[in-house]
Amino acid sequence: LCQEFRFGERVRETVGQLSGVTEAGAVTDFVAMTDELGVPHVFAHTDLDAFRVQGYLHARDRFFQMDVNRRAADGRLAELTGNILDLAEDAGARLLGLRLAAQRSVDLLTARERALAEAYADGVNAYLASNPLPPEYSLLEISSVRPWDVVDILTLGKAGDAPSASRLNQIAETHSVLRYVGALGLERGIALYQQDVSRFAPMVPRASVPDAADSTPFLAGKGISLHGLASTPASAGALRFRARASPNPALSRLFERRAGRGSNVWGVAATRSASGRPMVANDGHLLLTSPAFHYENHLVVRSDPLAGPMNVTGVTSPGFPGVLSGQNPNIAWGVTTGSPDLSDIFRDRLVRGAPGCPVRLCIESAGELHAVEERSETYRFNPGNDGVFDNLTDATAAVRNLTAQGLIPEAVDVLTVPFRSFGPILEVEDPTVVNGGPATETTVLTLQYTGLHGTREARWLFNTLRARDIFEFREGVRFLTAIATHQVVADSSGNLAFFSTGEVPLRADLEAGNVAGAPPWFIRDGSGPNNWIPDPERSQGQVLPFRVLPFDEMPQVVNPAAGFIVNANEDPTGSVLDNDALNQFRPSNPEAIYYFGDFFNLGLRSGRVTRLLRERIEAGQEITLDDMMRFQANTQQLDAELLTPFLLQAFDKAQAPGVPPELGAFARDPEIAEAVGRLAVWDFSTPTGIPEGYDASDTDGVRSSDVSSEEAAHSVAATIYNVWRAKLIKNQIDGSLAALGLKPIFRNGSLGALHHLLAQEPFTGVGASGVDFFADPAGLPAEDRRDVALLGALREALDSLASNRYATAFRNSIRQDDYRWGKLNRLTLEHPLGATFSIPPAAGFPDLGPGLPGIPRDGGYETVNISAAFNPIADGPSDFSFSFGSARRLVMSPGHPSASGAGALGFNSIPGGSSGDPASPLYASQLASWLTVDYHRLAMSQGEVRRAEHVTELFQPPARGRGR
Numbered sequence: 009l010c011q012e013f014r015f016g017e018r019v020r021e022t023v024g025q026l027s028g029v030t031e032a033g034a035v036t037d038f039v040a041m042t043d044e045l046g047v048p049h050v051f052a053h054t055d056l057d058a059f060r061v062q063g064y065l066h067a068r069d070r071f072f073q074m075d076v077n078r079r080a081a082d083g084r085l086a087e088l089t090g091n092i093l094d095l096a097e098d099a100g101a102r103l104l105g106l107r108l109a110a111q112r113s114v115d116l117l118t119a120r121e122r123a124l125a126e127a128y129a130d131g132v133n134a135y136l137a138s139n140p141l142p143p144e145y146s147l148l149e150i151s152s153v154r155p156w157d158v159v160d161i162l163t164l165g166k167a168g169d170a171p172s173a174s175r176l177n178q179i180a181e182t183h184s185v186l187r188y189v190g191a192l193g194l195e196r197g198i199a200l201y202q203q204d205v206s207r208f209a210p211m212v213p214r215a216s217v218p219d220a221a222d223s224t225p226f227l228a229g230k231g232i233s234l235h236g237l238a239s240t241p242a243s244a245g246a247l248r249f250r251a252r253a254s255p256n257p258a259l260s261r262l263f264e265r266r267a268g269r270g271s272n273v274w275g276v277a278a279t280r281s282a283s284g285r286p287m288v289a290n291d292g293h294l295l296l297t298s299p300a301f302h303y304e305n306h307l308v309v310r311s312d313p314l315a316g317p318m319n320v321t322g323v324t325s326p327g328f329p330g331v332l333s334g335q336n337p338n339i340a341w342g343v344t345t346g347s348p349d350l351s352d353i354f355r356d357r358l359v360r361g362a363p364g365c366p367v368r369l370c371i372e373s374a375g376e377l378h379a380v381e382e383r384s385e386t387y388r389f390n391p392g393n394d395g396v397f398d399n400l401t402d403a404t405a406a407v408r409n410l411t412a413q414g415l416i417p418e419a420v421d422v423l424t425v426p427f428r429s430f431g432p433i434l435e436v437e438d439p440t441v442v443n444g445g446p447a448t449e450t451t452v453l454t455l456q457y458t459g460l461h462g463t464r465e466a467r468w469l470f471n472t473l474r475a476r477d478i479f480e481f482r483e484g485v486r487f488l489t490a491i492a493t494h495q496v497v498a499d500s501s502g503n504l505a506f507f508s509t510g511e512v513p514l515r516a517d518l519e520a521g522n523v524a525g526a527p528p529w530f531i532r533d534g535s536g537p538n539n540w541i542p543d544p545e546r547s548q549g550q551v552l553p554f555r556v557l558p559f560d561e562m563p564q565v566v567n568p569a570a571g572f573i574v575n576a577n578e579d580p581t582g583s584v585l586d587n588d589a590l591n592q593f594r595p596s597n598p599e600a601i602y603y604f605g606d607f608f609n610l611g612l613r614s615g616r617v618t619r620l621l622r623e624r625i626e627a628g629q630e631i632t633l634d635d636m637m638r639f640q641a642n643t644q645q646l647d648a649e650l651l652t653p654f655l656l657q658a659f660d661k662a663q664a665p666g667v668p669p670e671l672g673a674f675a676r677d678p679e680i681a682e683a684v685g686r687l688a689v690w691d692f693s694t695p696t697g698i699p700e701g702y703d704a705s706d707t708d709g710v711r712s713s714d715v716s717s718e719e720a721a722h723s724v725a726a727t728i729y730n731v732w733r734a735k736l737i738k739n740q741i742d743g744s745l746a747a748l749g750l751k752p753i754f755r756n757g758s759l760g761a762l763h764h765l766l767a768q769e770p771f772t773g774v775g776a777s778g779v780d781f782f783a784d785p786a787g788l789p790a791e792d793r794r795d796v797a798l799l800g801a802l803r804e805a806l807d808s809l810a811s812n813r814y815a816t817a818f819r820n821s822i823r824q825d826d827y828r829w830g831k832l833n834r835l836t837l838e839h840p841l842g843a844t845f846s847i848p849p850a851a852g853f854p855d856l857g858p859g860l861p862g863i864p865r866d867g868g869y870e871t872v873n874i875s876a877a878f879n880p881i882a883d884g885p886s887d888f889s890f891s892f893g894s895a896r897r898l899v900m901s902p903g904h905p906s907a908s909g910a911g912a913l914g915f916n917s918i919p920g921g922s923s924g925d926p927a928s929p930l931y932a933s934q935l936a937s938w939l940t941v942d943y944h945r946l947a948m949s950q951g952e953v954r955r956a957e958h959v960t961e962l963f964q965p966p967a968r969g970r971g972r
Contacts, residue, residue: 038963040065043956045944046922046930049306055315056127058307059329061963063131063156066303070326070924071135072142073299075153076840077327078160081167082107083385087400088148089840090390099407099419102385103432105460110162112430112462116551117158120314121466125158128329132156142924144841148390149397156327164327165465169345169491177607178353179434179453181206182531184753191748196777203776205741206757207764208584210611211650214618215582216494216506216575220568224582225561226592226602248414248435270609271344272576272640272872273494274617278502280571282630286498287901289636290333290342291894293874298839298847299931300920301895305331306947307473319910320473321946323896323918330469333898335946337911338476339499340900344575346492348510348557349605351457354428354534358452360441369442371425371454374536378427385420423452429540429552431455453531456540458511459490463551478505478566485509486559489551494563494575500903500911506565506573508580511550512557513540518590518601519555527590529606558596563604572621576613576872584608610760612646612870636899637915641704641941642872644692647759647880648729652687654766655732655802658795659684670785671792674799679806682824683728690725694868696830697723700856701864702939704873709936726829726868728802731809734883736801737762742881744781759880766794808883816859817885832888833875834862837919837935844926851932862889865939873941895919897943910948917943 038052040061048065052058066074079085083101086094117125133155141153184206189197202208218224270293278286294301306321307330322334333343356371358380364370369380389403410416423433423442431454436442438450464487471484477499485495488509498504517524517537524537532538540554550556563580565573579585581604583592592602620639624631661667662675674680695703697720699713706712741758745751752758765773765781773782773790782793808814810822817831834856839845848855848863855861867875869882875890882888897917904913921933937944947953 040961040963041953041957042922042959042961043947043953044958045304045933047304047306047947048922049308049321049947049953049957051308051310053310053312055124055309055312055318057963058309058318059124059128060131060134062305062307062324062329063128063133064135064963065131065305066324066326067132067135067156068139069922069930070299070303071132072144073297073924074132074156074327077164077167078156081163084388086403087388087390088150090148090392092389092406095387095389095403095407096410096416098387099410099416102387103417103419103422103434104455105422105424105430105432106166107159107163109430109460109462110159110166112460113162113166113464113466114158114462116462116464117466121470122158124470125161125329125466128161129156129158144845147841149392149394149399150390151397161328162466164325165469166459166463166490168325169459169493178351178529178531181529181753182353182526184751185530187750191750192777192779200775200777200779201753203587204764204779204781205745205761205775206753207587207760208589208606208608209587209760209764210578210585210608211760211763212611212615212646213585214574214578214611214614215585216573216578216580216614217563217565218582218585219618220506220570220573221565222569224592225563225595225604226581226583227595227598228593229586229588229591230593248437270577270613270874272574272613272617273342273344273496274572274574274576274621274639275342275496275498275504275506276621276631276636277504277567277571280621280625280631281901282632283901283904283906284502285500285901285903285905286502286504287631287633287636287899288340288342288496288498289640289899290344290496291640291897292333292343293345293893294895296835296837296891296893296895296919298837298845298850298920298926299924300837300918300934301325302332302918303922304916304918306953307331315474318474319948321914321948322898323916328469330473332469333896334916335900335902335912335914335948336473336475337500337948338902339478339481339497340902340912340914341472341481341495341497342898342900344494345577346494346508346510347577347579347605347608348492348508348512348562349528349603350459350490350492350510350512351455352513352515352528352538352540353434353531354454354456354538355531356425356428356433356452356454356534357449358433358436358441359449360444361448369423371427371452371534373427373534373539378425380433381424381426383422383424385422387420425454428454428456429458430460431457454534457490458513458552461490461551461553463490465489465491477501478503481505482507482564486549494580496573496575498900498902502903504567504573506563506568506575506580508563510562511552512562512604513552514555514557514600515539515603516541518603519597521593521599521601523590523601527606528603529589557594557604561594561596561602571625572618574614574617574621576611576617577609578611578614579605579608610647610756610870613872613874616642616644616646616872633899633901633904633913633915637897637941637943640872640894640897640899643694643704643867645694645726645729645868645871646692647733647763647870648690648692648726650763651733651766652690652692652729654794655798656684656688658798661791661795662799668788668792668796670788670796671799674796674803677803679822679824680799680802683802683806686721686725686824687729690722690729693722693866694726694829694833694871695719695723695866696833696864697828698830698864701830701866702936703866704941706940708942709938709940711940720825720828723829724824724827727809727827727832728805728824730829730832730868730888731805731883732802733759734881735804735808736798737881738883739801739804740765740781740797744779744783748779756880813883814885829866829868830864831856831860832885833865833867834860834889835865835875835893835939836862836889836891838891847920847932847935850926851935853932853935860885863939867893893919894938897938897941899943900946908949908951910952912946912948914946914948915943916946917941 083098302323309318370377468487837847900914907913921930923930
């Protein structure tokens, strides 16, 4: 290998020794060839060797990031950072218990899977054994870390999906709906919640499977709405637990809907492709960090004695082996966050010392007692800044104090219920029952979540790397039992498919065709009717000891009739298009309610992508890889396209003779007229409009110093629209709720509510709850009140833009031409230790200016090239800045004619580079091109790698007889 891959005058470095003992006992050398972007291409004889080198490279380039993520998942982050807020994060992680769940997963590994995971960990530890720790550790006064192990790998696998899949937002939902019911009564309160301000139906009626295949995984509804008959339990525990979370942002975000996760993935069939080969596009939306979340990697195995050759490339997650999204010579696949409901929170009866209870505490459900396990957690804290290394102090008392203050749930003396999938008890109504007081029973809230069981993500990962077609890929995704994803895969034979993953538990009442009490998105009654249905024999081959939705009834499509498939976190099934998540029925059991999930995206990103694809198809044009890249760069706000016409119509109405003076005054306002004129010709795109900004119209990371008049005009319109939208939502939705003493449930819900009300025919402004959201000015007809509200919000927006609120961006200017979007829409890639390592200022990227931190970039709310994510009421110079977006952009086509000898043609970009060292030129080697939505080719063939090779590293095994 050394001779074969040492070319010309290129440099070869021997960087250390790793064991090269293969399954067959042979000793080999293996190499990593790194290109100019810092992407390593690993060549080895066996899988064990390949994963050892991958572990070594991940540790060399990203160990601090790996360790932060490991500690965050374990609940030991404060031991590193010394941040008091991280103690609250640690408490939440310990309460959830992902590391314990990962230990259960170890028992499900095959011998082969365990060996591969251990090889990866060996590589990490080989680096740690012979190299100093990254510079962050010296700043934190830490000199050593514990070795990497298989449980670390599996914990990170679970942690990636747990914040959204465990759905602790059910606490917040119950808390909110109780307040709604308290304000308006049961029927009106439920209507306000589910019909008015927290609607299931998306703004844009998109659904992956129905759009792609003109079919659904469920039977048609029977014309009844079951969930409207149910009320939520009046559980004071929901209020107490929510109150504990609210004061602490670090913990509070765990209880909100979909806390900062999403993605786009779509595929185009061979029949619609210009090359005659299918294509896949994927961009995963995560926190944009320094260093980048993903790490690009290429793994080549010449001929593993057990599995044969392998050639796979794409993005990886440091700390976890393999490739998460990418391509091999036969398939290409992309992944987005899924949406099945994999958890419930139950209101259970806890008893102490009851006859028949095998331990001190039990919960009672369906007439049976189930053991409660008790464990104690010890917390430590890094004081730092005292000149003493490794002097961690005990922080258990501090965590107890946070609990006593009501700032966090009990996470020192943790109670878990194996019957409830090892889920923790989140809230105890009367703690004296646990502490030995006179009372012997109380009510508790218990989480049941599929991810706390042992699961088999490793099997999916290792099976996927060598999958030869979509059918082998489908067999692999069956093992993603507790990771909720939607996956689009194409193969070199011309097939295209979509699969949703996760084992969705079947609830007893829904299987019986009814809703007993509260539906699953609220706290449920744990006495029995709402329980998951036991299936200890695991009759479908599932991991869970409960019955699950059959795999054939999960959302999936093979070779869609439409010629494409799209998912951007909207409902893949179409079950909520009618705003009812529980009025469909299961094909294999027509009396049972089909329930996949309740919360999905508004359909704005998928709506835009679907339109772009359909426009090409309906025009008879074939779609190219360049088209796929152009679609990923799209920054047109579909919400603006839906809402702006109402504002334009209102201004037209204001100009008509005989209108009420409250409305006619706006027609005489020249600033309103100018703003409306700008919005009337806007194409809904969101360019920066400033020479300092990075736009998709720029090339290869190089900003253009010229800003065209067209770009400037669109930029100003984007600013005016986004501030107007915020004012309108605050006035009409949030303000109407505030008048009732209520708060919005979810900001996306407020936007959906606004659009639903504006689209009423005829318009009344009155919701299903009877609340009038457009009540002022009193005495005017409803349509005039609406138009006054629309134009009044625009007047407020213009006043705000010229005020001190926006002075750092626009300097109190009243010139609308100054309101450039790039002054507001700024990106910061944050490092856990703050500004020294964050971008900007690291890697040579400056802030926009004083008081305007971040890099100006195009994009906007729920655009395909997303920024300003999940906050439609942003209203201030800092509110539009963002640290969330496309953590990778992949466009791939297996079997493409231009793939040369590699079998697949692919392109990628990540917002950073391979190195975690800010002093390295590889810290942000891809960031500039990512900012302008440009790509580099995924090198897979030996020829491509040789042409790109910059440094070759030889990994030599120790001498024979020295062992592993």
